[in-house]
Amino acid sequence: MKINSHFLDLKDNYLFSTVGAKTAAYRAAHPEKDVIRLSIGDVTRPLAPVVIEAMRRALDDLSRTETFKGYGPDRYVYAYEPLLASIRDSYARKGVAVSFGEIFVSDGAKSDCGNLLELFSADNTVLIPDPVYPAYLDANIMAGRRIIFADANEGNGFLPMPDESVRPDLIYLCSPNNPTGAAYSRAQLKAWVDYANRLGAVILYDAAYEYFIEDDLPRSIFEIEGARDCAIEICSYSKTAGFTGVRCGYTVIPDTLERGGVKLNRMWARRQSTKFNGVSYVTQMGAAAVFTEEGERQTRENIAYYKRNAAMIGETLSSLGIWYTGGINSPYVWMKCPRGMDSWSFFDYLLENANVVGTPGSGFGKNGEGFFRLTAFATAENTAEACLRLKTILK
Numbered sequence: 001m002k003i004n005s006h007f008l009d010l011k012d013n014y015l016f017s018t019v020g021a022k023t024a025a026y027r028a029a030h031p032e033k034d035v036i037r038l039s040i041g042d043v044t045r046p047l048a049p050v051v052i053e054a055m056r057r058a059l060d061d062l063s064r065t066e067t068f069k070g071y072g073p074d075r076y077v078y079a080y081e082p083l084l085a086s087i088r089d090s091y092a093r094k095g096v097a098v099s100f101g102e103i104f105v106s107d108g109a110k111s112d113c114g115n116l117l118e119l120f121s122a123d124n125t126v127l128i129p130d131p132v133y134p135a136y137l138d139a140n141i142m143a144g145r146r147i148i149f150a151d152a153n154e155g156n157g158f159l160p161m162p163d164e165s166v167r168p169d170l171i172y173l174c175s176p177n178n179p180t181g182a183a184y185s186r187a188q189l190k191a192w193v194d195y196a197n198r199l200g201a202v203i204l205y206d207a208a209y210e211y212f213i214e215d216d217l218p219r220s221i222f223e224i225e226g227a228r229d230c231a232i233e234i235c236s237y238s239k240t241a242g243f244t245g246v247r248c249g250y251t252v253i254p255d256t257l258e259r260g261g262v263k264l265n266r267m268w269a270r271r272q273s274t275k276f277n278g279v280s281y282v283t284q285m286g287a288a289a290v291f292t293e294e295g296e297r298q299t300r301e302n303i304a305y306y307k308r309n310a311a312m313i314g315e316t317l318s319s320l321g322i323w324y325t326g327g328i329n330s331p332y333v334w335m336k337c338p339r340g341m342d343s344w345s346f347f348d349y350l351l352e353n354a355n356v357v358g359t360p361g362s363g364f365g366k367n368g369e370g371f372f373r374l375t376a377f378a379t380a381e382n383t384a385e386a387c388l389r390l391k392t393i394l395k
Helices: 005-009 015-029 049-062 081-092 109-119 134-143 186-199 264-275 281-290 293-319 343-354 380-394
Strands: 103-106 125-130 146-151 170-174 202-206 231-236 249-252 324-326 332-336 371-375
Touching: 005 134, 015 343, 049 281, 049 293, 081 103, 081 281, 103 109, 103 264, 109 134, 109 202, 109 231, 109 249, 109 264, 125 134, 134 146, 170 186, 186 202, 281 293, 293 324, 293 332, 293 380, 343 371, 343 380
Parallel strands: 125 146, 125 170, 170 202, 202 231
Antiparallel strands: 103 249, 231 249, 324 332, 332 371
């Protein structure tokens, strides 16, 4: 018996596990310290009331024989029509037409970002931005796929563009980006779409943070002409609606997207029907309420709360003369480490001197060295206190 030896090529610890372990060790050694976490991208605001009410109604349905639900409808890979309709209508408001059969409901974007790789041969070459959300890289290392990187750096605003000298088969893009918070313009995304179509490549487009966009930027890659022929879009309720503990997302695979003479939509439907039994009815009904008129209003109140936190962090860094990106169309602020410190040295310095936890940029790739990610998902009170501490130690 042989194991998948590609797992041995992974780093020993997932980035956020290392951050968590170091933070826990510091807290154990200094129980009197008030440590503020601006590291992992977990939400703190409660679910919107309209979502809670929808989930309560769904629970009531499950309590009565005449309204009880088991597996979801087979024809939509276990997704219920009210949720599909709300997703379809949310796309229509962005000027994008999608059908029920192009929407696949999942337990979150992270799962689909890795599982979609099963549609493609391990012989394919994948292009991943650097720095990058670690799950993209790790999933491809596990598969033994050849990986090349698109350099994101301060010079290009951490928004790498196509390089005609490289020819990938798969391309990961995330906008607004995790970890950098940078977001592509329409013209920049059009360049990526045209590039992918020229090569016959497929873009795996992570749009988990699209509800944080406030500028005139595309919220879906399908707003770009030609994207239906080369892109798969992966979306999440985790940051949009605070579903990090509830778990729900969705992926859109256009019916027109073909490779090797095969529709990828049909391949994914077959894969999901074999390996996935769908998201719970209660969760789906809660998610269906998110994109109603009242649901969007309440959801945007929570997003505005986090964006005020991001603005607070950005204003603090600006007052200290520290370069950063993100924080406007994103809950992430990507700052340059002060005083020439490397990423982990700044992590230790910030933890020990300000009792604030962030995420070292080097954990997201070689181009993240010398940078640091702060998140806006803490409470407003903790964010304000963290900013005060930053000013105190860095002024």
